[in-house]
Amino acid sequence: MAARRCGCQRVGRCLGSTVCGAACPTSSPASILAPMTPMAEQALTAGRRRFLATLAAVAAASGVGARAAPAATRLTRIGVQLYTVRDLLQRDFEGTLARLAAIGFREVEFLGYYGRSPQAVRAALDTAGLDAPSAQVPIEAARTDWPRVLEAAHLTGHKYLVVGWLPEQERGTLDGYRAAADLFNRAGEQARSAGIRFAYHNHDFEFARMEGRIPYDVLLERCDPRHVAFEMDLYWITKGGQDPLAYFARWPGRFPMVHAKDSAGPPAHRMVEVGAGIIPWRAIFARREQAGIQHCFVEHDQPADPLASVRASYAYLRHLEF
Known part of the structure; x- marks a missing residue:
């Protein structure tokens, strides 16, 4: 009786009876060395063709192949800058954090602790199931109180401390910006030694040309x-x-965080919720690896309804594919 053909013969390579469990004619030295009959060769060739045709069909159905489009990606962790809900936090700190978590936010960025200690802030975050990877601080903190600010950041769980504003008297010349950069370098070096990163948040004045340069x-x-x-x-x-x-x-990898709020367009550039304006969000997040983006915080400076505003921005970003 002829031995049963094992499945591995169909690709022209036998792995032996220990794999396929069948009596395999190619698993012995004699069968390996013996010449193949014309009929056997035709059968093997036909089997190979069937296998390759099946493989091609599976690849086409699953989108695998050199020309297959990459799978769409979505943001999985979206944060919110708490300045947007500042009035609500003043009235009900813990309850507002809980409502933000219920919307779907997983991260928040602070701008002040609303009279609470770092330990109390951390406890409220833990209760709400939120992380606070970042907090904005005034530039004076980097000059006069930096060690204490770094310690507070550790207690709260921040990974970044961000100077969010350059005072007008310090940005009248390019030398003013250079002096600010030198301060940032010193503060950043100290922060890095403490396991925290320093960052700077822009407004629009940094893009007004000055002395032939963009500050x-x-x-x-x-x-x-x-x-x-x-x-x-x-x-x-x-x-x-x-x-x-x-x-x-031009500056790849320099932007680990972004603030997401939209513009209704020129000339006034009225601030609107994410997705309701002219900013190309899909293109921006398609470049997230190039930019270095790790955290995205939605924001609106003057929303009519703060929770409705952040909910709308969250919904747009959560369903955005790029």
């Missing part, structure tokens, strides 16, 4: 990437007349 470019050039990151506010850079995608390409 934001001066900051990027002078700040040491080892010590200073940048939190790009996508609304303000748009209002400032610049393209965030161009900055991602």
Whole structure:
């Protein structure tokens, strides 16, 4: 009686009876060395063709192949800058955090602790199931109280401390921006030694040309990437007349955080919820790896209804495919 053909013969290579469990004619030295009959060769060739045809069909059905489009990606962790809900936090701190978590937010960025200690803030975050990877601080904190601020950041669980505003008297010249960059480098080096990253958040004034230069470019050039990151506010850079995608390409990896709020367009650039304006969100997040984006915080500076505003922005970003 002829031995049963094992499945591995169909691809022209036998792995032996220990794999297929059948009496395999090619598992012995004699059968390996013996010449194949014309009929057997035809059967093997036909089997190979059937296998390859099946493999091609499976690949086509599953989208596998050199020309297959990559699977769409969505944001999985979306945060909110708490400045948007500042009035609600003043009235009900713990309850507001809980409502943000119920919307679907997993991260928040602080701008002040609303009279609470770092330990109390951390406890409220834990109760709500939220993380706070970032907090914005005034520039004076980096000058006068930096060790205490770094300690508070550790207690609360922040990974980033962000200077969110450069005072007007310090940005009248490019030398003012250079001095700010030097301060950022010093503060960033101290922060890095403490296991925290320093970052700077832009508005639109950094993009107004001065002495033939864009001040934001001066900051990027002078700040040491080892010590200073940048939190790009996508609304303000748009209002400032610049393209965030161009900055991602020119300064890759420098923007681990972004603020997401939209612009209704020129000339007034009225602030609107994410997805209701002109900012190309799909293109921006398609470049997230180039930019270095790790955290996205939705925001609206003056919302008519803060919770409705952040809920709308969250819903848009949560379903955005890129």
